[in-house]
Amino acid sequence: MHRVLVLNATYEPLSIVSVKRALVLLLKEKAELIECAEERLHAARTSLPVPLVIRLVYYVRIPHQVTMAPTxxxxxxxxxxxxxxxxxxxxxxxxxxxxxxxxxxxxxxxxxxxxxxxxxxxxxxxxxxxxxxHMALRRRPGRPHYLAFLLLSEATSREIWGKYTFTISEA
Ligand SMILES: [Zn+2]
Structure with missing residues:
Protein backbone atom coordinates (compact mmCIF):
# COMPACT_ATOMS: atom_id res chain seq x y z
CA MET A 1 0.00 0.00 0.00
CA HIS A 2 1.41 3.40 -0.90
CA ARG A 3 1.67 6.44 1.35
CA VAL A 4 -0.04 9.78 1.27
CA LEU A 5 1.51 13.23 1.42
CA VAL A 6 -0.21 15.52 3.92
CA LEU A 7 -0.16 19.25 3.26
CA ASN A 8 -0.71 21.87 5.88
CA ALA A 9 -3.62 24.27 5.48
CA THR A 10 -1.09 26.60 3.85
CA TYR A 11 -0.26 23.89 1.24
CA GLU A 12 3.17 23.36 2.74
CA PRO A 13 4.17 19.70 3.00
CA LEU A 14 3.74 18.48 6.54
CA SER A 15 3.90 14.74 6.84
CA ILE A 16 3.49 11.36 5.24
CA VAL A 17 0.81 8.95 6.40
CA SER A 18 -0.72 5.63 5.41
CA VAL A 19 -3.71 5.52 3.07
CA LYS A 20 -5.85 4.29 5.96
CA ARG A 21 -4.90 7.28 8.12
CA ALA A 22 -5.52 9.64 5.21
CA LEU A 23 -8.99 8.18 4.64
CA VAL A 24 -9.83 8.65 8.31
CA LEU A 25 -8.79 12.31 8.10
CA LEU A 26 -10.89 12.74 4.95
CA LEU A 27 -13.94 11.00 6.39
CA LYS A 28 -13.75 13.07 9.56
CA GLU A 29 -13.48 16.14 7.35
CA LYS A 30 -10.20 17.11 8.93
CA ALA A 31 -8.60 17.09 5.50
CA GLU A 32 -9.59 17.53 1.88
CA LEU A 33 -8.53 15.49 -1.10
CA ILE A 34 -6.04 17.28 -3.36
CA GLU A 35 -4.74 14.52 -5.61
CA CYS A 36 -5.87 10.95 -6.02
CA ALA A 37 -4.70 7.90 -7.92
CA GLU A 38 -6.49 6.50 -10.96
CA GLU A 39 -7.35 3.30 -9.13
CA ARG A 40 -10.17 3.24 -6.57
CA LEU A 41 -10.64 1.45 -3.29
CA HIS A 42 -13.68 -0.78 -3.30
CA ALA A 43 -15.72 -1.00 -0.14
CA ALA A 44 -19.04 -2.77 0.45
CA ARG A 45 -21.37 -0.66 -1.70
CA THR A 46 -19.16 2.13 -2.72
CA SER A 47 -15.72 2.90 -4.07
CA LEU A 48 -13.38 5.55 -2.77
CA PRO A 49 -10.65 7.43 -4.54
CA VAL A 50 -7.16 6.43 -3.39
CA PRO A 51 -5.64 9.58 -1.94
CA LEU A 52 -2.13 10.64 -2.94
CA VAL A 53 -2.11 14.15 -1.50
CA ILE A 54 -4.45 15.56 1.12
CA ARG A 55 -4.59 18.96 2.78
CA LEU A 56 -5.46 19.58 6.40
CA VAL A 57 -8.35 21.93 7.03
CA TYR A 58 -6.64 23.35 10.12
CA TYR A 59 -3.18 24.85 10.29
CA VAL A 60 -0.60 22.82 12.17
CA ARG A 61 2.47 24.56 13.54
CA ILE A 62 5.68 23.01 12.24
CA PRO A 63 8.51 22.60 14.72
CA HIS A 64 11.49 24.69 13.72
CA GLN A 65 14.07 22.04 14.18
CA VAL A 66 14.30 18.32 13.84
CA THR A 67 15.25 16.90 17.18
CA MET A 68 16.40 13.55 15.91
CA ALA A 69 20.10 12.75 16.09
CA PRO A 70 21.94 12.26 12.80
CA THR A 71 22.74 8.78 11.54
CA HIS A 134 43.01 24.16 5.08
CA MET A 135 40.17 22.15 3.63
CA ALA A 136 37.13 24.17 2.59
CA LEU A 137 33.65 22.80 3.10
CA ARG A 138 31.30 22.99 0.14
CA ARG A 139 28.38 23.77 2.41
CA ARG A 140 28.00 24.56 6.05
CA PRO A 141 26.34 21.54 7.63
CA GLY A 142 23.11 21.92 9.52
CA ARG A 143 19.92 20.19 10.42
CA PRO A 144 17.94 19.14 7.39
CA HIS A 145 14.65 20.79 6.61
CA TYR A 146 11.80 19.21 8.54
CA LEU A 147 10.14 17.79 5.48
CA ALA A 148 13.39 16.67 3.94
CA PHE A 149 13.99 14.67 7.06
CA LEU A 150 10.64 12.97 6.79
CA LEU A 151 11.27 12.09 3.20
CA LEU A 152 14.64 10.57 3.97
CA SER A 153 12.86 7.46 5.09
CA GLU A 154 10.54 7.43 2.10
CA ALA A 155 12.22 5.67 -0.77
CA THR A 156 8.94 5.39 -2.65
CA SER A 157 7.64 8.93 -2.70
CA ARG A 158 5.28 9.48 -5.56
CA GLU A 159 6.29 11.70 -8.42
CA ILE A 160 3.13 13.72 -8.01
CA TRP A 161 4.45 14.83 -4.62
CA GLY A 162 7.12 16.80 -6.43
CA LYS A 163 4.66 19.61 -7.03
CA TYR A 164 4.31 20.10 -3.30
CA THR A 165 7.76 19.20 -2.02
CA PHE A 166 9.86 21.73 -3.88
CA THR A 167 10.81 23.28 -0.55
CA ILE A 168 12.83 20.16 0.20
CA SER A 169 16.09 21.66 -1.07
CA GLU A 170 15.93 24.58 1.34
CA ALA A 171 17.91 22.61 3.89
ZN1 LIG B 1 36.75 13.92 -0.75
Whole structure:
Protein backbone atom coordinates (compact mmCIF):
# COMPACT_ATOMS: atom_id res chain seq x y z
CA MET A 1 0.00 0.00 0.00
CA HIS A 2 1.41 3.40 -0.90
CA ARG A 3 1.67 6.44 1.35
CA VAL A 4 -0.04 9.78 1.27
CA LEU A 5 1.51 13.23 1.42
CA VAL A 6 -0.21 15.52 3.92
CA LEU A 7 -0.16 19.25 3.26
CA ASN A 8 -0.71 21.87 5.88
CA ALA A 9 -3.62 24.27 5.48
CA THR A 10 -1.09 26.60 3.85
CA TYR A 11 -0.26 23.89 1.24
CA GLU A 12 3.17 23.36 2.74
CA PRO A 13 4.17 19.70 3.00
CA LEU A 14 3.74 18.48 6.54
CA SER A 15 3.90 14.74 6.84
CA ILE A 16 3.49 11.36 5.24
CA VAL A 17 0.81 8.95 6.40
CA SER A 18 -0.72 5.63 5.41
CA VAL A 19 -3.71 5.52 3.07
CA LYS A 20 -5.85 4.29 5.96
CA ARG A 21 -4.90 7.28 8.12
CA ALA A 22 -5.52 9.64 5.21
CA LEU A 23 -8.99 8.18 4.64
CA VAL A 24 -9.83 8.65 8.31
CA LEU A 25 -8.79 12.31 8.10
CA LEU A 26 -10.89 12.74 4.95
CA LEU A 27 -13.94 11.00 6.39
CA LYS A 28 -13.75 13.07 9.56
CA GLU A 29 -13.48 16.14 7.35
CA LYS A 30 -10.20 17.11 8.93
CA ALA A 31 -8.60 17.09 5.50
CA GLU A 32 -9.59 17.53 1.88
CA LEU A 33 -8.53 15.49 -1.10
CA ILE A 34 -6.04 17.28 -3.36
CA GLU A 35 -4.74 14.52 -5.61
CA CYS A 36 -5.87 10.95 -6.02
CA ALA A 37 -4.70 7.90 -7.92
CA GLU A 38 -6.49 6.50 -10.96
CA GLU A 39 -7.35 3.30 -9.13
CA ARG A 40 -10.17 3.24 -6.57
CA LEU A 41 -10.64 1.45 -3.29
CA HIS A 42 -13.68 -0.78 -3.30
CA ALA A 43 -15.72 -1.00 -0.14
CA ALA A 44 -19.04 -2.77 0.45
CA ARG A 45 -21.37 -0.66 -1.70
CA THR A 46 -19.16 2.13 -2.72
CA SER A 47 -15.72 2.90 -4.07
CA LEU A 48 -13.38 5.55 -2.77
CA PRO A 49 -10.65 7.43 -4.54
CA VAL A 50 -7.16 6.43 -3.39
CA PRO A 51 -5.64 9.58 -1.94
CA LEU A 52 -2.13 10.64 -2.94
CA VAL A 53 -2.11 14.15 -1.50
CA ILE A 54 -4.45 15.56 1.12
CA ARG A 55 -4.59 18.96 2.78
CA LEU A 56 -5.46 19.58 6.40
CA VAL A 57 -8.35 21.93 7.03
CA TYR A 58 -6.64 23.35 10.12
CA TYR A 59 -3.18 24.85 10.29
CA VAL A 60 -0.60 22.82 12.17
CA ARG A 61 2.47 24.56 13.54
CA ILE A 62 5.68 23.01 12.24
CA PRO A 63 8.51 22.60 14.72
CA HIS A 64 11.49 24.69 13.72
CA GLN A 65 14.07 22.04 14.18
CA VAL A 66 14.30 18.32 13.84
CA THR A 67 15.25 16.90 17.18
CA MET A 68 16.40 13.55 15.91
CA ALA A 69 20.10 12.75 16.09
CA PRO A 70 21.94 12.26 12.80
CA THR A 71 22.74 8.78 11.54
CA UNK A 72 25.22 7.75 8.89
CA UNK A 73 22.39 7.21 6.45
CA UNK A 74 20.64 10.51 7.12
CA UNK A 75 23.88 12.53 6.94
CA UNK A 76 24.81 10.93 3.61
CA UNK A 77 21.34 11.74 2.30
CA UNK A 78 21.48 15.28 3.61
CA UNK A 79 24.80 15.73 1.79
CA UNK A 80 23.46 14.11 -1.37
CA UNK A 81 26.02 11.29 -1.08
CA UNK A 82 28.77 13.76 -1.93
CA UNK A 83 32.11 14.36 -0.19
CA UNK A 84 31.78 17.83 1.32
CA UNK A 85 35.46 18.54 0.65
CA UNK A 86 36.28 17.33 -2.86
CA UNK A 87 32.83 16.63 -4.27
CA UNK A 88 33.40 12.91 -4.91
CA UNK A 89 30.16 10.95 -5.00
CA UNK A 90 29.35 7.45 -3.84
CA UNK A 91 30.11 6.03 -7.28
CA UNK A 92 33.60 7.55 -7.25
CA UNK A 93 34.81 7.01 -3.70
CA UNK A 94 34.13 5.29 -0.41
CA UNK A 95 32.09 7.73 1.65
CA UNK A 96 32.61 8.10 5.39
CA UNK A 97 31.40 10.43 8.09
CA UNK A 98 33.79 13.16 9.16
CA UNK A 99 33.54 15.03 12.46
CA UNK A 100 34.56 18.67 11.84
CA UNK A 101 35.91 18.90 15.38
CA UNK A 102 37.35 15.38 15.66
CA UNK A 103 35.80 13.03 18.17
CA UNK A 104 39.22 12.58 19.75
CA UNK A 105 39.05 16.27 20.68
CA UNK A 106 35.54 16.19 22.05
CA UNK A 107 33.64 16.69 18.81
CA UNK A 108 30.09 15.42 19.04
CA UNK A 109 27.90 13.66 16.53
CA UNK A 110 25.54 16.52 15.78
CA UNK A 111 24.07 17.78 12.50
CA UNK A 112 26.42 20.76 12.69
CA UNK A 113 29.57 18.75 13.37
CA UNK A 114 29.25 15.82 10.96
CA UNK A 115 29.64 15.84 7.19
CA UNK A 116 30.02 13.30 4.44
CA UNK A 117 33.67 12.89 3.42
CA UNK A 118 35.36 10.46 1.07
CA UNK A 119 37.93 8.23 2.72
CA UNK A 120 40.81 10.09 1.06
CA UNK A 121 39.69 13.50 2.36
CA UNK A 122 38.87 12.06 5.76
CA UNK A 123 42.37 10.61 6.08
CA UNK A 124 44.00 13.77 4.76
CA UNK A 125 42.10 15.87 7.31
CA UNK A 126 43.02 13.48 10.09
CA UNK A 127 42.88 14.81 13.61
CA UNK A 128 42.36 18.43 12.56
CA UNK A 129 39.48 20.81 11.98
CA UNK A 130 38.78 21.89 8.36
CA UNK A 131 40.44 25.25 9.12
CA UNK A 132 43.58 23.63 10.52
CA UNK A 133 43.74 21.29 7.53
CA HIS A 134 43.01 24.16 5.08
CA MET A 135 40.17 22.15 3.63
CA ALA A 136 37.13 24.17 2.59
CA LEU A 137 33.65 22.80 3.10
CA ARG A 138 31.30 22.99 0.14
CA ARG A 139 28.38 23.77 2.41
CA ARG A 140 28.00 24.56 6.05
CA PRO A 141 26.34 21.54 7.63
CA GLY A 142 23.11 21.92 9.52
CA ARG A 143 19.92 20.19 10.42
CA PRO A 144 17.94 19.14 7.39
CA HIS A 145 14.65 20.79 6.61
CA TYR A 146 11.80 19.21 8.54
CA LEU A 147 10.14 17.79 5.48
CA ALA A 148 13.39 16.67 3.94
CA PHE A 149 13.99 14.67 7.06
CA LEU A 150 10.64 12.97 6.79
CA LEU A 151 11.27 12.09 3.20
CA LEU A 152 14.64 10.57 3.97
CA SER A 153 12.86 7.46 5.09
CA GLU A 154 10.54 7.43 2.10
CA ALA A 155 12.22 5.67 -0.77
CA THR A 156 8.94 5.39 -2.65
CA SER A 157 7.64 8.93 -2.70
CA ARG A 158 5.28 9.48 -5.56
CA GLU A 159 6.29 11.70 -8.42
CA ILE A 160 3.13 13.72 -8.01
CA TRP A 161 4.45 14.83 -4.62
CA GLY A 162 7.12 16.80 -6.43
CA LYS A 163 4.66 19.61 -7.03
CA TYR A 164 4.31 20.10 -3.30
CA THR A 165 7.76 19.20 -2.02
CA PHE A 166 9.86 21.73 -3.88
CA THR A 167 10.81 23.28 -0.55
CA ILE A 168 12.83 20.16 0.20
CA SER A 169 16.09 21.66 -1.07
CA GLU A 170 15.93 24.58 1.34
CA ALA A 171 17.91 22.61 3.89
ZN1 LIG B 1 36.75 13.92 -0.75
Missing amino acids: RRSVLQRDNHTCQYCGATSGQAVLTLDHLLPRSRGGETTWENVVTACRTCNMRKGDRTPDEA
